[in-house]
Structure formats: structure tokens, C-alpha cells
Amino acid sequence: MAEFSAMASPCELLMALPQERKKQAEQLAHLAAEEVWRIEKTYSRYRQDNLFAQLHRHPDQPQRVDAETARLLNFADQAWQLSEGLFDITSGILRQAWTFDGSDRLPSPEAVKALLPQVGWGKLNWQSDAPTAEGEVAGGWLTLPSGMELDFGGLGKEYAADRALGLMMQQLEAEQLPLSSQPGLLVNLGGDLACSGPADKGKPWRVGIESPTEDDQASEVLEISRGGMATSGDSRRYLIHQGKRYSHLLDPRTGWPLEDAPRSVTVAAPSCVQSGLVASLALLQGSGAKVFLQETGLKHWILE
Missing domain, CATH: 3.10.520.10 (ApbE-like domains)
Incomplete structure (x- = not known):
């Protein structure tokens, strides 16, 4: 087991590897943790030196985004449509009115209402590149209206868990072992889990x-x-x-x-x-x- 902290959460990596493969387990843990930290650095709203900050420094201007960001935005778009607007990554701005600290302080209706014009996925302009035959996209163009904000907090940890697990699996698959012989892996990012197989002895x-x-x-x-x-x-x-x-x-x-x-x-x-x-x-x-x-x-x- 390996432990680390990311995205304001305790994280752990569990691997059903025997003791003699401890060095490999350490390499896998390092690979996964670095990927989680990379995603956190890229999309954190608390930094001024990352892609997230760059997108918000140029409102009302079309901006080219990379393939990874395009995948996240496409997922957000699909989720918004399927949920009839309930899942909306532009709604993070509402935290300016709300502070969920266990107290009894409610915002005024006026304060909440004043923020609603800056909420609504349908108000921004997102144009994804057409997918390839394999379903991949190279990027896309985003125009974020002035005053609006993106917030990847609703899918960041989950995406990072899937990515970390995927990289660990790729590393193991390079050994070309039968699928039945590959050890089970579990990524736990603050309670968000991604798993590739069972623990020791198939449990x-x-x-x-x-x-x-x-x-x-x-x-x-x-x-x-x-x-x-x-x-x-x-x-x-x-x-x-x-x-x-x-x-x-x-x-x-x-x-x-x-x-x-x-x-x-x-x-x-x-x-x-x-x-x-x-x-x-x-x-x-x-x-x-x-x-x-x-x-x-x-x-x-x-x-x-």
C-alpha cells in the first residue's frame, strides 16, 4: 500500500503484488501519484500558473484547448444535457454566496439571484474537434463569457482515479502477462475508487x-x-x-x-x-x- 495527499483528500494505492515485487509496487505508486498531482496542478482553481487560470484570463475570446481538456469538456457537455441542466461545471461561482461550514448562515435570496446570470453551461461556446475513427478528439475551441467560471471539482478526483489506474495497468500490461496473472489494483482518492481486479487470492x-x-x-x-x-x-x-x-x-x-x-x-x-x-x-x-x-x-x- 502507498499513501499520499492530493485534491484536499487522503489517497491510497493498493496492489495485490507479492513482497518480492516491492520495487515494482513502488514504481507503480510513483507513477500513479505523479499523474494525480499533474491533474490537480492543471485544473485546480486555486493556482494562477496553470491551464485553468489561463482559460479565465481571456474571457470572451476563443481559446484552443488540448485533447485532455476537450475530453473533460465533452463529458461535462454530455452530462449537462443528460441531466437537463442539473450537472453544470459553471455553477461553482455560486460558492461566492454559499459557505458550507456547518453553521446556520444562509445567503440572502438576492445574493444567490445576482450570481445566476453567470451560471449556465449553455451560455458559453464550446466547439469540440470531430472525433477520429477511434473516438479520440485532438482538442477544441472554448469561449468563456466574461464573469463566468469553470469548476472541474465535480469530476476531477474521479477522472484522476481512472487515469491513475489506467497508467498502472498499462505498465503491467507491458510485461505481456496473461490477464489472469495480472495483480489487482485499487486507487482510492478520498473515497473515489477505481479498481482493476480483486485483491490477493481472488478476494x-x-x-x-x-x-x-x-x-x-x-x-x-x-x-x-x-x-x-x-x-x-x-x-x-x-x-x-x-x-x-x-x-x-x-x-x-x-x-x-x-x-x-x-x-x-x-x-x-x-x-x-x-x-x-x-x-x-x-x-x-x-x-x-x-x-x-x-x-x-x-x-x-x-x-x-
């Missing part, structure tokens, strides 16, 4: 779902052998005003949290990015979260 990895009511406690232990798993909830980011709890997940169309949402939703899917998206969308359904999750056909766990 599944056991992971805990964080309790929404008790810090550093697991409310349930799940098993994963392959694919992605992600949890979305308000255990750490919320407000309580006059006895009413407000989740940090906001409806970008109104600027306010949807009511009657579960405290926590965990979803298992083929990739971590898919898991995270579905978990977030489920919470944004409010009281309709259960029905929404059932309709996806994906394994899921709900904590009220």
Missing part, C-alpha cells in the same frame, strides 16, 4: 462508506473487484438553519440546494467518473433519488 477489496453522522467512521463495508465506486453526500459540507439541513450540492438552475435529498449516495459503475456523476445526479434529484438510481440499473447504496 474482493473491502472498502468502507463514510458515515454521514460520525467522523472517521464507516457506516457500511462494501466489496469491489473491478470498476469504479464513488460516494456523494453532505457529511462534511452543509448548513443547518432553523433546524433545516442544506446540502452543498446546489441546483444550478436556482442556486439553492434541492430538498429531501439522501445524506449519502454510493454508486458502483464501470468507471469512477461514471460512478461519481450518477451519485451526484442522484442527490440532485432530491426526494426522487431512489427512483432515479433504480432506473440506472447500477448497484447503489443510500444512507438517509
Whole structure:
């Protein structure tokens, strides 16, 4: 096991490798951690020396973006359309009105309303290059209107988990071992998981779902052998005003949290990015979260 910190989260890498392959495990861990840090550096909104900052320094101007950023923007576009506007990476600007620190301080309706003109994926201009026969895109052109912001926080960790796992798998596949002989890997970025196979002796990895009511406690232990798993909830980011709890997940169309949402939703899917998206969308359904999750056909766990 290797541990490191990234994206304001504790991270760990688990590898079902024997002790005699310790050096290889260290190389894999270094490869994965460097990739996570690279993604964090590139898309963090807290830096002024990265691609993210560059995109925001030139509003109202068409800007060429690279293939990786194009993939992320295409995913955001598809998610926005499929969710009918609930998933919107331009909604991060609403944090100027909201501070989810467990206090009872609600923003004024006027403060929230004043930010809504700067929210809305449909207001920016994104033109992706046409995909190749293999489905790849070389880049695209983005025009970000003045006053609007992008926020990759809703998919950054999940994307990084999938990328880190993919690079580790590529390294192992270079040995040309049969698939059955390749060790299982598990990437855990603050509870967002990507897994390539079972643990030692074919046993599944056991992971805990964080309790929404008790810090550093697991409310349930799940098993994963392959694919992605992600949890979305308000255990750490919320407000309580006059006895009413407000989740940090906001409806970008109104600027306010949807009511009657579960405290926590965990979803298992083929990739971590898919898991995270579905978990977030489920919470944004409010009281309709259960029905929404059932309709996806994906394994899921709900904590009220």
C-alpha cells in the first residue's frame, strides 16, 4: 500500500503484488501519484500558473484547448444535457454566496439571484474537434463569457482515479502477462475508487462508506473487484438553519440546494467518473433519488 495527499483528500494505492515485487509496487505508486498531482496542478482553481487560470484570463475570446481538456469538456457537455441542466461545471461561482461550514448562515435570496446570470453551461461556446475513427478528439475551441467560471471539482478526483489506474495497468500490461496473472489494483482518492481486479487470492477489496453522522467512521463495508465506486453526500459540507439541513450540492438552475435529498449516495459503475456523476445526479434529484438510481440499473447504496 502507498499513501499520499492530493485534491484536499487522503489517497491510497493498493496492489495485490507479492513482497518480492516491492520495487515494482513502488514504481507503480510513483507513477500513479505523479499523474494525480499533474491533474490537480492543471485544473485546480486555486493556482494562477496553470491551464485553468489561463482559460479565465481571456474571457470572451476563443481559446484552443488540448485533447485532455476537450475530453473533460465533452463529458461535462454530455452530462449537462443528460441531466437537463442539473450537472453544470459553471455553477461553482455560486460558492461566492454559499459557505458550507456547518453553521446556520444562509445567503440572502438576492445574493444567490445576482450570481445566476453567470451560471449556465449553455451560455458559453464550446466547439469540440470531430472525433477520429477511434473516438479520440485532438482538442477544441472554448469561449468563456466574461464573469463566468469553470469548476472541474465535480469530476476531477474521479477522472484522476481512472487515469491513475489506467497508467498502472498499462505498465503491467507491458510485461505481456496473461490477464489472469495480472495483480489487482485499487486507487482510492478520498473515497473515489477505481479498481482493476480483486485483491490477493481472488478476494474482493473491502472498502468502507463514510458515515454521514460520525467522523472517521464507516457506516457500511462494501466489496469491489473491478470498476469504479464513488460516494456523494453532505457529511462534511452543509448548513443547518432553523433546524433545516442544506446540502452543498446546489441546483444550478436556482442556486439553492434541492430538498429531501439522501445524506449519502454510493454508486458502483464501470468507471469512477461514471460512478461519481450518477451519485451526484442522484442527490440532485432530491426526494426522487431512489427512483432515479433504480432506473440506472447500477448497484447503489443510500444512507438517509
